[in-house]
Amino acid sequence: xxxxxxxxxxxxxxxxxxxxxxxxxxxxxxxxxxxxxxxxxxxxxxxxxxxxxxxxxxxxxxxxxxxxxxxxxxxxxxxxxxxxxxxxxxxxxxxxxxxxxxxxxxxxxxxxxxxxxxxxxxxxxxxxxxxxxxxxxxxxxxxxxxxxxxxxxxxxxxxxxxxxxxxxxxxxxxxxxxxxxxxxxxxxxxxxxxxxxxxxxxxxxxxxxxxxxxxxxxxxxxxxxxxxxxxxxxxxxxxxxxxxxxxxxxxxxxxxxxxxxxxxxxxxxxxxxxxxxxxxxxxxxxxxxxxxxxxxxxxxxxxxxxxxxxxxxxxxxxxxxxxxxxxxxxxxxxxxxxxxxxxxxxxxxxxxxxxxxxxxxxxxxxxxxxxxxxxxxxxxxx
Numbered sequence: 001x002x003x004x005x006x007x008x009x010x011x012x013x014x015x016x017x018x019x020x021x022x023x024x025x026x027x028x029x030x031x032x033x034x035x036x037x038x039x040x041x042x043x044x045x046x047x048x049x050x051x052x053x054x055x056x057x058x059x060x061x062x063x064x065x066x067x068x069x070x071x072x073x074x075x076x077x078x079x080x081x082x083x084x085x086x087x088x089x090x091x092x093x094x095x096x097x098x099x100x101x102x103x104x105x106x107x108x109x110x111x112x113x114x115x116x117x118x119x120x121x122x123x124x125x126x127x128x129x130x131x132x133x134x135x136x137x138x139x140x141x142x143x144x145x146x147x148x149x150x151x152x153x154x155x156x157x158x159x160x161x162x163x164x165x166x167x168x169x170x171x172x173x174x175x176x177x178x179x180x181x182x183x184x185x186x187x188x189x190x191x192x193x194x195x196x197x198x199x200x201x202x203x204x205x206x207x208x209x210x211x212x213x214x215x216x217x218x219x220x221x222x223x224x225x226x227x228x229x230x231x232x233x234x235x236x237x238x239x240x241x242x243x244x245x246x247x248x249x250x251x252x253x254x255x256x257x258x259x260x261x262x263x264x265x266x267x268x269x270x271x272x273x274x275x276x277x278x279x280x281x282x283x284x285x286x287x288x289x290x291x292x293x294x295x296x297x298x299x300x301x302x303x304x305x306x307x308x309x310x311x312x313x314x315x316x317x318x319x320x321x322x323x324x325x326x327x328x329x330x331x332x333x334x335x336x337x338x339x340x341x342x343x344x345x346x347x348x349x350x351x352x353x354x355x356x357x358x359x360x361x362x363x364x365x366x367x368x369x370x371x372x373x374x375x376x377x378x379x380x381x382x
Contacts, residue, residue: 175301
């Protein structure tokens with residue numbers, strides 16, 4: 001498809017977050033500054049063997065097995081693209097670009113200004129381009145990390161585009177494996193973003209380890225338990241919560257906290273972990289210039305009724321699920337990477353001093369077309 005430099009593009013965004021349950025795919029029409037229209041979405045669950053392999057790889061540096069894992073993850077993303085196109089009754093010729101987040105396995109942000117962090121996501125943009133026949137933007141974080149930024153969160157500028165007609169100040173809270181927040185004020189320059197703390201990761205790991213189920217559906221198990229406030233207070237004393245901005249987290253950062261609930265009843269443990277995620281917002285408020293009038297909740301955590309109740313009890317602003325505003329909260333990050341792909345293609349900034357701590361607004365991403373740098377031999381992950 002041929003377009004002028006500033007015309008809207010039809011883009012597929014792909015997101016697999018730190019919950020590692022699967023891939024969200026979304027179609028978006030955007031010029032990289034505004035959203036022209038939202039298209040269909042699709043969720044592809046990871047096969048159990050792949051999900052297990054990803055969880056085993058979390059927090060570990062790349063090794064020879066990671067190359068094999070990367071190929072399988074990329075092939076799953078290609079399947080998600082074709083499933084989305086089928087759902088939308090489109091072909092690849094109707095799409096201009098893919099924004100490919102990949103699967104983050106390891107994230108170590110810089111601890112001090114002037115340091116350089118490390119981040120590692122698997123997903124081969126060249127292979128995905130070869131499989132789909134479409135140009136792909138990937139590696140959204142690397143330029144920011146190379147310039148001393150946190151490399152995360154990345155979606156704040158998309159939140160700003162969505163909030164054009166909403167009263168401010170407001171906050172978008174995405175609750176994935178890690179929870180991240182975007183605070184938006186009246187001016188375009190009034191934008192802050194950071195990871196607030198654990199999202200679903202600790203809760204999901206707890207039920208997966210003890211019940212062999214993927215998550216606490218609707219927060220029903222946590223609702224039966226009693227919160228151990230002394231444990232929550234201990235966790236809130238962790239240095240991260242008083243650390244000044246910018247800041248971001250790896251999925252495994254709070255994993256050792258699970259030991260603190262090992263000796264209490266199962267339902268109490270889950271209630272306490274859920275309360276921890278909600279209570280981190282009290283710490284986040286200290287970094288906002290003004291308290292939000294509205295909290296917009298997206299991600300898997302938006303489906304946890306107990307968590308949403310605890311959040312509402314802890315903040316003064318109105319709390320709404322993204323779906324209550326006509327947004328698709330499950331696909332919001334996939335849509336964000338479609339938006340960021342166009343910004344990358346057109347060299348618009350992706351990250352800002354208030355979102356990742358970079359010295360100046362930065363673009364980022366890598367344009368991939370053609371054959372993969374990984375060979376195409378089939379393999380299996382066991």
